[in-house]
Amino acid sequence: MKEREAESMNDQNEKIRKIFADVLGIPVEKIDDDLQYNSIPEWDSIAHMALITALDKSFDIMIETEDIIDMSSFGKAKEILQKYEVVL
Protein backbone atom coordinates (compact mmCIF):
# COMPACT_ATOMS: atom_id res chain seq x y z
CA MET A 1 0.00 0.00 0.00
CA LYS A 2 1.26 3.40 -0.89
CA GLU A 3 2.24 5.64 1.92
CA ARG A 4 -0.31 8.27 1.11
CA GLU A 5 -3.18 5.79 1.02
CA ALA A 6 -2.12 4.39 4.32
CA GLU A 7 -2.04 7.86 5.73
CA SER A 8 -5.48 8.72 4.45
CA MET A 9 -6.84 5.46 5.83
CA ASN A 10 -5.43 6.36 9.17
CA ASP A 11 -6.96 9.81 8.98
CA GLN A 12 -10.41 8.42 8.29
CA ASN A 13 -9.98 5.83 10.96
CA GLU A 14 -9.14 8.53 13.44
CA LYS A 15 -12.02 10.68 12.26
CA ILE A 16 -14.49 7.86 12.89
CA ARG A 17 -12.91 7.12 16.26
CA LYS A 18 -13.23 10.74 17.21
CA ILE A 19 -16.91 10.79 16.23
CA PHE A 20 -17.50 7.74 18.41
CA ALA A 21 -15.61 9.29 21.31
CA ASP A 22 -17.50 12.58 21.03
CA VAL A 23 -20.95 11.07 20.69
CA LEU A 24 -20.50 8.38 23.32
CA GLY A 25 -18.63 10.72 25.63
CA ILE A 26 -15.73 8.34 26.28
CA PRO A 27 -11.98 8.76 25.75
CA VAL A 28 -10.64 7.94 22.26
CA GLU A 29 -8.27 5.38 23.79
CA LYS A 30 -11.22 3.23 24.85
CA ILE A 31 -12.34 2.79 21.28
CA ASP A 32 -10.98 -0.17 19.37
CA ASP A 33 -12.42 -2.55 16.78
CA ASP A 34 -13.79 -4.84 19.47
CA LEU A 35 -15.86 -2.21 21.22
CA GLN A 36 -19.38 -3.64 21.08
CA TYR A 37 -22.79 -2.02 20.95
CA ASN A 38 -24.56 -2.39 24.31
CA SER A 39 -21.33 -3.52 26.02
CA ILE A 40 -20.87 -0.19 27.81
CA PRO A 41 -23.63 1.98 29.26
CA GLU A 42 -22.58 4.88 27.01
CA TRP A 43 -23.34 2.97 23.81
CA ASP A 44 -27.04 2.14 24.13
CA SER A 45 -29.79 2.37 21.55
CA ILE A 46 -30.24 6.11 22.05
CA ALA A 47 -26.54 6.83 21.63
CA HIS A 48 -26.59 4.51 18.63
CA MET A 49 -29.02 6.76 16.76
CA ALA A 50 -26.95 9.79 17.73
CA LEU A 51 -23.90 8.04 16.30
CA ILE A 52 -25.70 7.35 13.04
CA THR A 53 -26.76 10.98 12.79
CA ALA A 54 -23.20 12.12 13.42
CA LEU A 55 -21.77 9.69 10.84
CA ASP A 56 -24.44 10.68 8.29
CA LYS A 57 -23.58 14.33 8.74
CA SER A 58 -19.79 14.03 8.91
CA PHE A 59 -19.54 11.99 5.71
CA ASP A 60 -22.62 13.37 3.98
CA ILE A 61 -24.16 9.94 3.54
CA MET A 62 -27.40 8.22 4.54
CA ILE A 63 -26.77 4.95 6.29
CA GLU A 64 -29.52 2.43 5.57
CA THR A 65 -31.73 1.05 8.33
CA GLU A 66 -30.27 -2.42 7.93
CA ASP A 67 -26.74 -1.12 8.34
CA ILE A 68 -27.77 0.76 11.46
CA ILE A 69 -28.83 -2.55 12.94
CA ASP A 70 -25.69 -4.33 11.73
CA MET A 71 -23.38 -1.76 13.24
CA SER A 72 -22.67 -3.92 16.26
CA SER A 73 -19.08 -2.86 16.96
CA PHE A 74 -16.61 -0.13 16.09
CA GLY A 75 -14.87 -2.53 13.71
CA LYS A 76 -18.16 -3.32 12.03
CA ALA A 77 -18.93 0.39 11.74
CA LYS A 78 -15.73 0.96 9.79
CA GLU A 79 -16.53 -1.99 7.56
CA ILE A 80 -20.04 -0.69 6.87
CA LEU A 81 -18.79 2.81 6.16
CA GLN A 82 -16.64 1.43 3.33
CA LYS A 83 -19.85 0.60 1.51
CA TYR A 84 -20.69 4.27 1.47
CA GLU A 85 -17.34 5.06 -0.09
CA VAL A 86 -16.06 6.70 3.00
CA VAL A 87 -12.42 6.13 2.09
CA LEU A 88 -10.73 3.78 4.48
Added chain:
Amino acid sequence: MNLERFFQEEPFAWGADEKNGILSDALWKLTEKHRKACEMYRRILEALPNGTFNSKRIDQVPTLPIGLFKRYDLKSVSPKAVVRVLTSSGTTSQTVSRIFLDKETSVLQTKALTCIMRSFIGPKRLPMILVDSQNVLERKDSMNARGAGLVGLSLFGRDHFYMLDESMRVRWEELGAFLKEHAGEKILIFGFTSMIWQYFLEEARAGKRDISVRNGLLVHGGGWKKLQSLGISNDEFKKAIRNQFQIEQIHNFYGMAEQVGSIFMECERGYLHVPNCSDIIIRDGRSLEALRNRKKGIIQVLSVLPQSYPGHSLLTEDEGMIEGEDDCRCGRKGKYFQVLGRLPQVELRGCSDVYAYGESH
Protein backbone atom coordinates in the same frame (compact mmCIF):
# COMPACT_ATOMS: atom_id res chain seq x y z
CA MET B 1 -33.37 -20.36 17.77
CA ASN B 2 -33.04 -19.70 14.07
CA LEU B 3 -35.92 -17.52 13.01
CA GLU B 4 -34.38 -16.01 9.89
CA ARG B 5 -37.08 -17.34 7.61
CA PHE B 6 -39.64 -15.16 9.38
CA PHE B 7 -37.85 -12.04 8.22
CA GLN B 8 -36.54 -13.00 4.83
CA GLU B 9 -39.79 -12.48 3.01
CA GLU B 10 -42.36 -9.71 2.96
CA PRO B 11 -43.93 -9.69 6.44
CA PHE B 12 -47.41 -10.20 5.00
CA ALA B 13 -46.53 -12.74 2.32
CA TRP B 14 -47.61 -15.96 3.98
CA GLY B 15 -51.08 -17.39 3.56
CA ALA B 16 -52.56 -19.64 6.24
CA ASP B 17 -51.42 -22.89 4.61
CA GLU B 18 -47.86 -21.78 4.39
CA LYS B 19 -47.74 -20.03 7.74
CA ASN B 20 -49.44 -22.31 10.23
CA GLY B 21 -46.95 -25.18 10.20
CA ILE B 22 -43.89 -22.97 10.50
CA LEU B 23 -45.41 -20.77 13.18
CA SER B 24 -46.81 -23.61 15.25
CA ASP B 25 -43.43 -25.34 15.19
CA ALA B 26 -41.62 -22.21 16.38
CA LEU B 27 -44.18 -21.47 19.11
CA TRP B 28 -44.13 -25.01 20.51
CA LYS B 29 -40.34 -25.02 20.51
CA LEU B 30 -40.44 -21.76 22.45
CA THR B 31 -42.89 -23.24 24.93
CA GLU B 32 -40.46 -26.09 25.51
CA LYS B 33 -37.49 -23.76 25.76
CA HIS B 34 -39.16 -21.58 28.38
CA ARG B 35 -40.49 -24.58 30.27
CA LYS B 36 -36.93 -25.77 30.71
CA ALA B 37 -35.41 -22.38 31.42
CA CYS B 38 -37.99 -20.63 33.57
CA GLU B 39 -38.97 -22.29 36.82
CA MET B 40 -42.04 -20.16 37.32
CA TYR B 41 -43.28 -20.87 33.81
CA ARG B 42 -42.76 -24.60 34.32
CA ARG B 43 -44.85 -24.49 37.49
CA ILE B 44 -47.60 -22.61 35.72
CA LEU B 45 -47.67 -25.18 32.92
CA GLU B 46 -47.80 -28.00 35.43
CA ALA B 47 -50.89 -26.46 36.94
CA LEU B 48 -52.69 -26.55 33.60
CA PRO B 49 -54.87 -29.51 32.63
CA ASN B 50 -53.07 -32.49 31.08
CA GLY B 51 -52.99 -33.23 27.43
CA THR B 52 -52.21 -29.73 26.31
CA PHE B 53 -48.64 -30.55 25.41
CA ASN B 54 -49.26 -33.29 22.90
CA SER B 55 -50.82 -30.86 20.52
CA LYS B 56 -49.20 -29.16 17.58
CA ARG B 57 -51.99 -26.65 17.15
CA ILE B 58 -51.35 -22.96 17.58
CA ASP B 59 -54.56 -22.47 19.52
CA GLN B 60 -53.36 -25.03 22.06
CA VAL B 61 -50.11 -23.25 22.90
CA PRO B 62 -50.33 -22.46 26.64
CA THR B 63 -51.19 -18.82 27.26
CA LEU B 64 -50.32 -16.57 30.16
CA PRO B 65 -52.48 -13.64 31.18
CA ILE B 66 -50.52 -10.54 30.31
CA GLY B 67 -50.93 -9.23 33.86
CA LEU B 68 -48.60 -11.91 35.22
CA PHE B 69 -45.65 -9.84 34.02
CA LYS B 70 -46.69 -7.17 36.47
CA ARG B 71 -46.62 -9.49 39.41
CA TYR B 72 -43.66 -11.71 38.65
CA ASP B 73 -40.22 -11.38 37.16
CA LEU B 74 -40.57 -14.03 34.50
CA LYS B 75 -37.33 -14.70 32.69
CA SER B 76 -35.60 -17.57 30.95
CA VAL B 77 -32.05 -16.28 31.04
CA SER B 78 -29.52 -15.54 33.76
CA PRO B 79 -29.45 -11.98 35.13
CA LYS B 80 -26.10 -11.51 33.40
CA ALA B 81 -27.61 -12.12 29.99
CA VAL B 82 -30.19 -9.36 30.43
CA VAL B 83 -29.28 -6.33 28.35
CA ARG B 84 -32.40 -4.32 29.05
CA VAL B 85 -35.41 -4.36 31.32
CA LEU B 86 -38.36 -2.92 29.51
CA THR B 87 -41.19 -1.59 31.61
CA SER B 88 -44.71 -1.19 30.35
CA SER B 89 -46.66 1.84 31.22
CA GLY B 90 -48.73 1.69 34.28
CA THR B 91 -51.22 4.08 35.65
CA THR B 92 -52.60 4.95 39.06
CA SER B 93 -51.67 2.48 41.75
CA GLN B 94 -50.79 -0.55 39.73
CA THR B 95 -47.33 -1.88 39.20
CA VAL B 96 -45.73 -2.11 35.77
CA SER B 97 -44.74 -5.10 33.70
CA ARG B 98 -41.06 -5.89 33.68
CA ILE B 99 -39.78 -7.55 30.55
CA PHE B 100 -36.25 -8.96 30.51
CA LEU B 101 -34.51 -8.77 27.17
CA ASP B 102 -31.35 -10.57 26.23
CA LYS B 103 -29.31 -9.70 23.20
CA GLU B 104 -30.96 -12.27 20.98
CA THR B 105 -34.48 -11.10 21.76
CA SER B 106 -33.55 -7.48 21.36
CA VAL B 107 -32.01 -8.19 17.95
CA LEU B 108 -35.07 -10.19 16.89
CA GLN B 109 -37.37 -7.37 17.95
CA THR B 110 -35.50 -4.92 15.80
CA LYS B 111 -35.49 -7.31 12.85
CA ALA B 112 -39.23 -7.86 13.07
CA LEU B 113 -39.98 -4.18 13.46
CA THR B 114 -37.74 -3.29 10.52
CA CYS B 115 -39.33 -5.90 8.33
CA ILE B 116 -42.85 -4.67 9.15
CA MET B 117 -42.15 -0.95 9.02
CA ARG B 118 -40.27 -1.09 5.76
CA SER B 119 -43.18 -2.71 4.04
CA PHE B 120 -45.21 0.37 4.96
CA ILE B 121 -42.76 3.22 4.63
CA GLY B 122 -40.25 1.93 2.09
CA PRO B 123 -36.51 1.28 2.27
CA LYS B 124 -35.28 4.85 2.69
CA ARG B 125 -34.95 6.65 5.99
CA LEU B 126 -37.25 9.65 5.98
CA PRO B 127 -36.94 13.03 7.69
CA MET B 128 -38.72 12.36 10.95
CA ILE B 129 -40.88 14.26 13.40
CA LEU B 130 -41.47 12.70 16.80
CA VAL B 131 -44.54 13.97 18.57
CA ASP B 132 -42.90 13.79 21.94
CA SER B 133 -40.26 15.38 24.10
CA GLN B 134 -36.68 14.21 24.02
CA ASN B 135 -36.70 14.20 27.81
CA VAL B 136 -38.45 10.84 27.76
CA LEU B 137 -35.17 9.27 26.75
CA GLU B 138 -33.12 10.55 29.62
CA ARG B 139 -33.43 7.63 31.97
CA LYS B 140 -31.02 5.04 30.76
CA ASP B 141 -31.15 2.18 33.24
CA SER B 142 -34.58 1.00 32.31
CA MET B 143 -36.70 2.24 29.51
CA ASN B 144 -40.44 2.55 29.38
CA ALA B 145 -42.47 1.45 26.41
CA ARG B 146 -42.83 5.03 25.26
CA GLY B 147 -39.08 5.63 25.12
CA ALA B 148 -38.46 2.26 23.52
CA GLY B 149 -41.06 3.04 20.88
CA LEU B 150 -39.46 6.37 20.08
CA VAL B 151 -35.98 4.94 19.82
CA GLY B 152 -37.16 1.88 17.91
CA LEU B 153 -38.96 3.94 15.31
CA SER B 154 -36.07 6.39 15.04
CA LEU B 155 -34.32 3.75 12.95
CA PHE B 156 -36.58 4.60 10.06
CA GLY B 157 -35.97 8.31 10.19
CA ARG B 158 -33.24 10.88 9.85
CA ASP B 159 -32.84 14.48 11.02
CA HIS B 160 -35.00 13.52 13.97
CA PHE B 161 -37.01 16.38 15.36
CA TYR B 162 -38.70 16.07 18.74
CA MET B 163 -41.49 18.56 18.38
CA LEU B 164 -42.49 18.95 22.03
CA ASP B 165 -40.44 20.77 24.64
CA GLU B 166 -39.95 19.55 28.19
CA SER B 167 -43.29 20.94 29.26
CA MET B 168 -44.99 19.20 26.34
CA ARG B 169 -45.56 22.35 24.33
CA VAL B 170 -45.18 22.36 20.58
CA ARG B 171 -42.02 24.05 19.34
CA TRP B 172 -43.94 25.80 16.59
CA GLU B 173 -41.09 27.83 15.21
CA GLU B 174 -38.69 24.93 14.95
CA LEU B 175 -41.45 22.81 13.46
CA GLY B 176 -42.04 25.42 10.78
CA ALA B 177 -38.33 25.53 10.02
CA PHE B 178 -38.15 21.73 9.82
CA LEU B 179 -41.05 21.56 7.39
CA LYS B 180 -39.53 24.30 5.30
CA GLU B 181 -36.20 22.54 5.18
CA HIS B 182 -37.84 19.31 4.05
CA ALA B 183 -40.46 20.82 1.76
CA GLY B 184 -41.42 18.36 -0.96
CA GLU B 185 -39.94 15.39 0.88
CA LYS B 186 -41.93 12.56 2.39
CA ILE B 187 -41.88 13.02 6.15
CA LEU B 188 -42.31 10.31 8.76
CA ILE B 189 -44.28 11.41 11.80
CA PHE B 190 -44.42 9.17 14.81
CA GLY B 191 -46.12 9.49 18.14
CA PHE B 192 -48.51 7.97 20.60
CA THR B 193 -52.12 8.43 19.70
CA SER B 194 -53.33 10.31 22.75
CA MET B 195 -50.28 12.57 22.74
CA ILE B 196 -50.80 13.48 19.10
CA TRP B 197 -54.39 14.30 19.90
CA GLN B 198 -53.80 16.25 23.05
CA TYR B 199 -50.50 18.02 22.47
CA PHE B 200 -50.49 18.51 18.72
CA LEU B 201 -53.98 18.48 17.28
CA GLU B 202 -55.77 20.26 20.10
CA GLU B 203 -52.98 22.79 20.44
CA ALA B 204 -53.04 23.51 16.72
CA ARG B 205 -56.80 23.97 16.86
CA ALA B 206 -56.66 26.19 19.93
CA GLY B 207 -53.87 28.35 18.55
CA LYS B 208 -55.33 28.35 15.04
CA ARG B 209 -52.01 27.17 13.71
CA ASP B 210 -52.07 26.35 10.04
CA ILE B 211 -49.54 23.63 9.67
CA SER B 212 -49.78 21.47 6.61
CA VAL B 213 -47.84 18.24 6.28
CA ARG B 214 -49.21 17.03 2.98
CA ASN B 215 -46.29 14.66 2.43
CA GLY B 216 -46.52 13.28 5.92
CA LEU B 217 -46.81 9.61 6.77
CA LEU B 218 -48.15 9.29 10.28
CA VAL B 219 -47.55 6.18 12.35
CA HIS B 220 -49.25 6.22 15.72
CA GLY B 221 -50.36 3.81 18.39
CA GLY B 222 -50.41 2.89 22.01
CA GLY B 223 -52.89 5.37 23.23
CA TRP B 224 -56.23 4.50 21.79
CA LYS B 225 -57.57 3.52 25.18
CA LYS B 226 -57.30 7.07 26.34
CA LEU B 227 -59.03 8.31 23.19
CA GLN B 228 -61.68 5.71 23.64
CA SER B 229 -62.43 7.15 27.04
CA LEU B 230 -62.88 10.51 25.34
CA GLY B 231 -65.21 8.83 22.84
CA ILE B 232 -62.92 9.28 19.84
CA SER B 233 -62.77 6.42 17.37
CA ASN B 234 -59.89 5.58 15.06
CA ASP B 235 -61.87 6.90 12.11
CA GLU B 236 -62.59 10.17 13.85
CA PHE B 237 -58.93 10.45 14.75
CA LYS B 238 -57.92 10.02 11.13
CA LYS B 239 -60.48 12.48 9.90
CA ALA B 240 -59.44 15.12 12.40
CA ILE B 241 -55.75 14.72 11.57
CA ARG B 242 -56.47 14.92 7.86
CA ASN B 243 -58.54 18.03 8.27
CA GLN B 244 -56.06 19.81 10.45
CA PHE B 245 -52.73 18.81 8.92
CA GLN B 246 -53.68 17.38 5.49
CA ILE B 247 -51.80 14.18 6.31
CA GLU B 248 -53.17 11.50 4.01
CA GLN B 249 -51.24 8.41 5.02
CA ILE B 250 -52.12 7.45 8.57
CA HIS B 251 -51.34 4.07 10.12
CA ASN B 252 -52.38 3.08 13.59
CA PHE B 253 -50.54 0.22 15.24
CA TYR B 254 -51.38 -2.17 18.03
CA GLY B 255 -48.58 -3.55 20.10
CA MET B 256 -47.46 -4.03 23.65
CA ALA B 257 -44.35 -3.87 25.78
CA GLU B 258 -44.65 -7.60 26.41
CA GLN B 259 -44.20 -8.32 22.69
CA VAL B 260 -42.18 -5.45 21.29
CA GLY B 261 -41.29 -5.80 17.63
CA SER B 262 -44.12 -7.89 16.29
CA ILE B 263 -46.54 -5.02 15.97
CA PHE B 264 -49.82 -5.01 14.10
CA MET B 265 -50.07 -2.20 11.57
CA GLU B 266 -53.25 -0.71 10.19
CA CYS B 267 -53.58 -1.05 6.43
CA GLU B 268 -55.07 1.34 3.91
CA ARG B 269 -58.46 -0.32 4.49
CA GLY B 270 -58.35 0.38 8.19
CA TYR B 271 -57.58 -3.13 9.48
CA LEU B 272 -54.72 -4.26 11.71
CA HIS B 273 -52.57 -6.91 10.07
CA VAL B 274 -50.83 -9.91 11.59
CA PRO B 275 -47.27 -10.34 10.26
CA ASN B 276 -45.57 -13.67 9.49
CA CYS B 277 -43.84 -13.83 12.87
CA SER B 278 -46.95 -13.58 15.02
CA ASP B 279 -50.56 -14.60 15.36
CA ILE B 280 -53.83 -13.52 16.88
CA ILE B 281 -56.56 -15.65 18.36
CA ILE B 282 -59.88 -14.31 19.63
CA ARG B 283 -61.22 -16.11 22.67
CA ASP B 284 -64.53 -16.23 24.43
CA GLY B 285 -64.43 -14.22 27.64
CA ARG B 286 -65.88 -17.01 29.77
CA SER B 287 -64.92 -20.34 28.25
CA LEU B 288 -61.68 -19.07 26.66
CA GLU B 289 -62.62 -21.12 23.64
CA ALA B 290 -61.14 -19.91 20.34
CA LEU B 291 -63.81 -18.06 18.38
CA ARG B 292 -64.53 -17.88 14.67
CA ASN B 293 -63.90 -14.82 12.55
CA ARG B 294 -66.20 -11.88 13.10
CA LYS B 295 -66.93 -12.90 16.68
CA LYS B 296 -65.96 -10.51 19.45
CA GLY B 297 -63.74 -11.73 22.24
CA ILE B 298 -60.49 -11.37 24.16
CA ILE B 299 -57.38 -10.93 22.05
CA GLN B 300 -54.61 -13.47 22.47
CA VAL B 301 -51.28 -12.50 20.91
CA LEU B 302 -48.57 -14.96 19.89
CA SER B 303 -45.10 -14.04 18.76
CA VAL B 304 -41.93 -15.97 17.96
CA LEU B 305 -39.70 -13.17 19.22
CA PRO B 306 -39.59 -13.58 23.04
CA GLN B 307 -36.56 -15.78 23.72
CA SER B 308 -35.53 -14.46 27.12
CA TYR B 309 -38.92 -14.43 28.82
CA PRO B 310 -41.99 -16.67 28.44
CA GLY B 311 -44.10 -14.08 26.65
CA HIS B 312 -44.66 -15.80 23.32
CA SER B 313 -48.33 -16.45 24.01
CA LEU B 314 -50.31 -13.91 26.00
CA LEU B 315 -53.91 -13.27 26.76
CA THR B 316 -54.38 -9.51 26.61
CA GLU B 317 -56.98 -7.42 28.38
CA ASP B 318 -58.30 -6.08 25.08
CA GLU B 319 -61.36 -6.98 23.14
CA GLY B 320 -61.18 -7.50 19.40
CA MET B 321 -62.56 -9.24 16.37
CA ILE B 322 -60.85 -10.97 13.45
CA GLU B 323 -62.33 -9.72 10.19
CA GLY B 324 -60.82 -12.34 7.92
CA GLU B 325 -57.70 -14.11 6.79
CA ASP B 326 -55.60 -13.80 3.64
CA ASP B 327 -58.24 -11.80 1.78
CA CYS B 328 -58.00 -8.18 2.91
CA ARG B 329 -58.62 -5.83 0.02
CA CYS B 330 -55.29 -4.15 0.71
CA GLY B 331 -53.61 -7.27 -0.71
CA ARG B 332 -51.75 -8.38 2.42
CA LYS B 333 -52.04 -11.98 3.53
CA GLY B 334 -52.56 -13.19 7.07
CA LYS B 335 -55.27 -12.42 9.58
CA TYR B 336 -56.65 -8.92 9.81
CA PHE B 337 -58.55 -7.61 12.77
CA GLN B 338 -59.87 -4.75 14.81
CA VAL B 339 -59.30 -3.81 18.41
CA LEU B 340 -62.66 -2.89 19.86
CA GLY B 341 -61.72 -1.74 23.30
CA ARG B 342 -60.73 -2.57 26.75
CA LEU B 343 -62.33 -5.42 28.61
CA PRO B 344 -64.49 -4.10 31.38
CA GLN B 345 -63.06 -3.97 34.90
CA VAL B 346 -59.43 -3.74 33.95
CA GLU B 347 -57.44 -0.68 34.71
CA LEU B 348 -56.74 1.84 32.00
CA ARG B 349 -53.32 1.23 30.54
CA GLY B 350 -51.56 2.39 27.41
CA CYS B 351 -47.99 3.39 26.91
CA SER B 352 -48.70 6.95 25.97
CA ASP B 353 -51.12 7.51 28.79
CA VAL B 354 -48.16 7.67 31.09
CA TYR B 355 -47.64 11.36 30.84
CA ALA B 356 -51.30 12.18 31.20
CA TYR B 357 -51.23 10.56 34.57
CA GLY B 358 -48.19 12.46 35.61
CA GLU B 359 -45.90 9.57 36.14
CA SER B 360 -43.24 8.07 33.98
CA HIS B 361 -41.47 4.82 34.44
